[in-house]
Amino acid sequence: MPVPExxxxxxxxxxxxxxxxxxxxxxxxxxxxxxGFVYEKGSNPRPRNGKVVGHIINGRYVPIGEPVxxxxxxxxxxxxxxxxxxxxxxxLDDLLDTYDAGDAFAMLVIAAIxxxxxxxxxxxxxxxxxxxxxxxxFPGVHLSKNTVGALLEGLGKAETKRRMFFERRxxxxxxxxxxAIDGMLRQDTSAINDLSAFSRKARVKGCKxxxxxxxxxxxxxxxxxxxVFSGNSIDxxxxxxxxxxxxxxxxxIVADKGFPASxxxxxxxDRPELHYLNPLKRDNRKIEQYGMLAFDHMLRTKGExxxxxxxxxxxxxxxxxxxxxxxxxxxxxxxxxxxxKKGDVLDPADFxxxxxxxxxIVFESDLDMPLETVFRCYAxxxxxxxxxxxxxxxxxxxxxxxxxxxxxxxxxxxxxISSLIxxxxxxxxxxxxxxxxxxxxxxxxxxxxxxxxVDAPAVPSSDDGGWTCPVKALFPELEALGxxxxxxxxxxxKPGRRSLARGEFVGPKRPRGRPRKDRSATDEDV
Numbered sequence: 235m236p237v238p239e240x241x242x243x244x245x246x247x248x249x250x251x252x253x254x255x256x257x258x259x260x261x262x263x264x265x266x267x268x269x270g271f272v273y274e275k276g277s278n279p280r281p282r283n284g285k286v287v288g289h290i291i292n293g294r295y296v297p298i299g300e301p302v303x304x305x306x307x308x309x310x311x312x313x314x315x316x317x318x319x320x321x322x323x324x325x326l327d328d329l330l331d332t333y334d335a336g337d338a339f340a341m342l343v344i345a346a347i348x349x350x351x352x353x354x355x356x357x358x359x360x361x362x363x364x365x366x367x368x369x370x371x372f373p374g375v376h377l378s379k380n381t382v383g384a385l386l387e388g389l390g391k392a393e394t395k396r397r398m399f400f401e402r403r404x405x406x407x408x409x410x411x412x413x414a415i416d417g418m419l420r421q422d423t424s425a426i427n428d429l430s431a432f433s434r435k436a437r438v439k440g441c442k443x444x445x446x447x448x449x450x451x452x453x454x455x456x457x458x459x460x461x462v463f464s465g466n467s468i469d470x471x472x473x474x475x476x477x478x479x480x481x482x483x484x485x486x487i488v489a490d491k492g493f494p495a496s497x498x499x500x501x502x503x504d505r506p507e508l509h510y511l512n513p514l515k516r517d518n519r520k521i522e523q524y525g526m527l528a529f530d531h532m533l534r535t536k537g538e539x540x541x542x543x544x545x546x547x548x549x550x551x552x553x554x555x556x557x558x559x560x561x562x563x564x565x566x567x568x569x570x571x572x573x574x575k576k577g578d579v580l581d582p583a584d585f586x587x588x589x590x591x592x593x594x595i596v597f598e599s600d601l602d603m604p605l606e607t608v609f610r611c612y613a614x615x616x617x618x619x620x621x622x623x624x625x626x627x628x629x630x631x632x633x634x635x636x637x638x639x640x641x642x643x644x645x646x647x648x649x650x651i652s653s654l655i656x657x658x659x660x661x662x663x664x665x666x667x668x669x670x671x672x673x674x675x676x677x678x679x680x681x682x683x684x685x686x687x688v689d690a691p692a693v694p695s696s697d698d699g700g701w702t703c704p705v706k707a708l709f710p711e712l713e714a715l716g717x718x719x720x721x722x723x724x725x726x727x728k729p730g731r732r733s734l735a736r737g738e739f740v741g742p743k744r745p746r747g748r749p750r751k752d753r754s755a756t757d758e759d760v
Contacts, residue, residue: 312694316694414488509601695719
């Protein structure tokens with residue numbers, strides 16, 4: 235159809251023509267540029283149309299623009315991504331030494347997002363990756379739901395690679411550090427894998443679990459390896475298997491109360507640098523046999539003083555006992571409160587016998603250590619419970635959400651990396667003094683609001699103009715964590731001088747009333 239006159243008269247670039255595309259949409263009348271002439275023998279030359287440069291829309295010429303669907307973001311969430319990157323350099327190195335580069339990047343990115351966004355569903359991983367600087371720090375990662383599912387199952391099948399990765403993590407543990415082994419239960423009600431089973435806590439929880447053993451570096455308070463067992467596994471039998479599989483050959487195994495050292499006797503015999511430090515139950519006969527409650531030393535620690543004792547027992551073993559007055563008082567109050575609720579008559583002899591043991595703990599070890607070292611292992615050992623609490627509550631990783639055996643194992647490897655990153659973030663934030671003012675969750679939420687331009691300087695500074703976050707209060711947090719350099723402070727003015735920027739006098743102060751000296755005059759003139 236011919237183009238209407240009112241359309242052809244619309245002002246447009248020279249050397250163009252309007253053509254009717256025949257469509258019914260906004261872009262019906264296309265404006266095409268002239269691209270030379272076509273010469274044919276026996277006929278006059280005719281113009282040749284080129285590419286479309288615009289359209290006549292709503293009575294005006296509209297040039298072709300770049301569709302917004304193909305636009306790259308100009309700003310991304312920076313703070314939390316940079317925080318995670320600052321503590322994960324060696325983790326990425328170990329992953330790259332073990333796995334394909336694409337898988338290594340994907341594993342670290344998924345673990346990072348689970349820390350940043352409290353374990354989001356797999357279907358939203360790609361969205362979080364696209365809106366953060368993770369896609370700049372670790373480019374080329376594909377995170378569709380099907381891709382993530384295939385990755386988790388593949389990780390579960392790659393047992394050799396998983397062992398290699400954990401061996402690299404274990405090799406980074408210093409010889410002087412202590413290794414604590416502990417476990418946790420994760421809800422798993424799947425009917426299609428062999429790991430889901432009723433645990434010892436099934437009577438209380440009413441559901442099936444999987445059991446996960448972790449080895450922690452006590453000094454650094456971070457995990458070094460992990461392994462998945464069925465929910466009904468007995469801890470003592472799983473410990474020996476865990477030590478053998480992960481080749482734990484050095485350190486001190488600090489296990490739970492009542493753990494039998496005989497369960498790992500062969501492992502200790504084959505590994506001369508591996509020792510154990512186990513708390514005894516309060517009714518253990520060795521406590522009375524060696525008089526461990528007759529304390530003969532005092533130990534001063536941070537904020538408290540404890541009574542302690544050390545005894546060399548038979549078969550080359552050592553016993554260490556401690557009594558914390560503050561904990562003894564709290565246990566006595568709880569004991570009396572329970573009796574008060576029952577309404578029964580208190581047995582004086584029974585109360586005196588138990589009161590003697592309130593606030594006490596006794597350890598058995600095959601290693602001769604100072605009392606200070608043993609107490610530090612004990613005190614820092616219980617900090618692991620805080621990590622598990624953060625693991626379950628802050629990261630919301632209290633259930634598996636996958637079903638097959640291999641997927642469960644692969645998913646736990648990603649969770650191990652998340653737990654390792656989370657431990658380091660907690661330690662770094664605590665060292666910076668930020669956790670005294672806010673919770674870890676609030677800190678991560680604050681950092682996620684620190685958006686930055688993608689073309690901003692690679693080394694951030696608080697005054698470099700590359701930030702798009704409106705909250706200036708975020709900069710002290712970024713600076714405290716080393717994620718941004720502080721804004722440059724103006725140099726202080728020297729006494730008696732004023733700013734040139736204000737166009738004022740610069741020089742030594744002149745007493746009021748004294749006339750200016752004529753610099754062009756000679757000394758004789760003055």
